[in-house]
Amino acid sequence: MVQPDTFAALSPPARAVLRAWALLAVGALAVAGGLALLLALARAPGTGTWLPWGADFFFRGLVTHVVFAFQIWFLAAFGAVLTLAVPSAADRGGLGPPLAASAGTALLLVPTLAGWGEPSLNNYVPVLDHPLFFAGLAAVGGGAGAAALRGVSRPRDWARGPAPFGMAMASLGLLAALACFVLAALLIPSDTDPALRDERLFWGGGHVLQFVNTLLLMAGWQTLSERAFGQGPLPPALARACFASLAVWCALAPLLYLRLDVLGLASRQAFTELLWWGLPLPPSLMGAGLAWRMLGRRLDWRSPAVLASALSLAVFALGGAAGFALGVGDTRTPSHYHAMIGGVNLVLMGLFHTVVLPALGRAPIPGPMVRWQFLLFGGGQLLHALGFYLAGAEGAPRKTFGAAQGLHGVGELAAMAVVGVGGAVAVAGGILFVAQTLRCLLRPGARHAP
DSSP states (O other): OOOOOSGGGSOHHHHHHHHHHHHHHHHHHHHHHHHHHHHHHHHSTTTGGGSTTOTTHHHHHHHHHHIIIIIIHHHHHHHHHHHHHSHHHHHHHTTHHHHHHHHHHHHHHHHHHHTOSEEEOOSSSOEEESHHHHHHHHHHHHHHHHHHHHHHTOHHHHTTOHHHHHHHHHHHHHHHHHHHHHHHHHHSOTTSOHHHHHHHHHHHHHHHHHHHHHHHHHHHHHHHHHHHHSSOSSOHHHHHHHHHHHHHHHHHHHHHHHHSOTTSHHHHHHHHHHHHHHSSHHHHHHHHHHHHHHTTSOOOTTOHHHHHHHHHHHHHHHHHHHHTSOOSSBTHHHHHHHHHHHHHHHHHHHHIIIIIHHHTTOOOOOSHHHHHHHHHHHHHHHHHHHHHHHHHHTTOBSSOOGGGGOOOSHHHHHHHHHHHHHHHHHHHHHHHHHHHHHHHHHSSSOOOOO
């Protein structure tokens, strides 16, 4: 990705769009952290009834926490990286997309804090069953979709390198995911049970979003490798082929709704197989190329690009390996997806430090605080995912809490202790990242990157 390194490299309109997306992304993480604190209070004995939203806040807060920590953070970060990949689109498009997404984000909080809507803990995009919550999701998706449309409409920018091409393919994938959501909403009968409706509404598009997240990860690996080692993980033609192959699978996804019953088991299984057959090979090739770039080199572990590359590769590889040895209803499943998400998060943290903040003239001075963000978050994610996998291998059930987990054996208890320690360490790294990044984004004025 041909990235601007200084404040002057972006036009004022593009710089405003980049800052809006960046503020929304990191702000969503900050809100998710605040909700996580409230969730902890809601689960503590005796304190749940003190909260102004009542004792039933826990599951509503959990839904919104997940949406902010994953969907909004990823989509807003996608918007920021896409602005750098295709700055000419931001020059012409203006602030409409990030402002629409920001308005939708604010709407999501209204039913959460007002206690409206039943929580639905369905896969990929949990929801509160209330019109305002769905309106908020639609606005967020619409804003990100508008940015994606602008990204694919500038093919001359794709030729600037593999990473801009990868972001164009990610834009196509996002548009395919949104098409899946719309088709599912149109095809699901109005009298469907709400729990089944919500699950199938987000099932297909949620699978496609995993391709989008992977494309974002790979575009990040490409950029970070160029920054750290002077070249990408793979030869440019092969890198483009990897990006394009994932986009092809995304394009096939909406067609499944034209052939299969949206509520049928065949439709559910088809999207699962879409991931199994289409997703593993391209990131495996690029990850192997990135590992090869690191071998035999004297690595500068003070560099955010090096730290983000190495740690994201380790965490993502652990998640990928866990995905091929999942259990049935045990914690090996959250081991898989927590590690995969953690790998993407580490790449995005690296991109914020190496390209997003420098492009705004707001990069922090490299130092211990920057390094500890990656070391704590990456190391904590490794422990967290490993503990989940070991607990699942001992039979610990997923989606249970406290005494309902039925932990009795020494192995289960020790593994879940590792989960807790790893989670706490990762949260500490996340807090450092959010605090420093928000401080850089909110301070008045801007300066050139050091």
